[in-house]
Amino acid sequence: MRQQGDQQTISRITTGMPVIDADGIEVGTVDLVQRGDPNAVTVQAPSADPGSSLDELIESTAVEEPDVPADLAARLLHGGYLKVTTELAATGAVYVPADWVAAVDDGRVRLEVPVGDLPAEE
Template identity: 75%
Template sequence: MSQQDTEQQATISRVTTGMRVVDSTGADVGTVDLVQRGDPNAVTVQGTPNADPGSSLDELIESTAVEEPEVPADLAARLLHSGYLKVSTDLVPTGAVYVLADRIAAVADGELRLTVPAADLPSEE
């Protein structure tokens, strides 16, 4: 793991759900809904191919559950590799955006500041 990756993981480990998120312009983005540390071995989003929902309700719910992150596969691989946050927001119709770990500028006083404007954040599909 590189020095940059180590620093990103240390930063993301200080983020908690419910934390306020502010973009690089100082605009309020929303609140952290999910924190996912990076996995340097992650290369793809693993689904359950040929899932058979079976007969129980639990199996049916599990087979239809959407795995995070809900973005195109190439972006999902980057998010899983570097680590990411899912932020609940009113800025996009889907109600959530994703933040790559390397887009976190600072975490202090219960607030997370980004290095980019909110418009540059990929939204949930």
């Protein structure tokens, strides 16, 4: 089963590991590792009314991960993903679906796709 294999692979990844794309380009470093949740199907939008206290305002503007469109977020949450800090994206981060990880070896994460295919953080 591919998803089980993806989860075993992603469980070997830790924050700070370098990420290399399919063309051998260093994308950046792993900032977040999220295992898949087969029950995850939606992303909860923040409340329209943040409340009156400063704490409520800060909480309402906090970014939920992954910070991508809802359809992609549901896919990432379902299958698992990496958030990679990179200088190659204007937003400073990209997401890697677990099934796009080719291998974890020599302390590096190797991808099946080029960096240009990775969805950027919004």
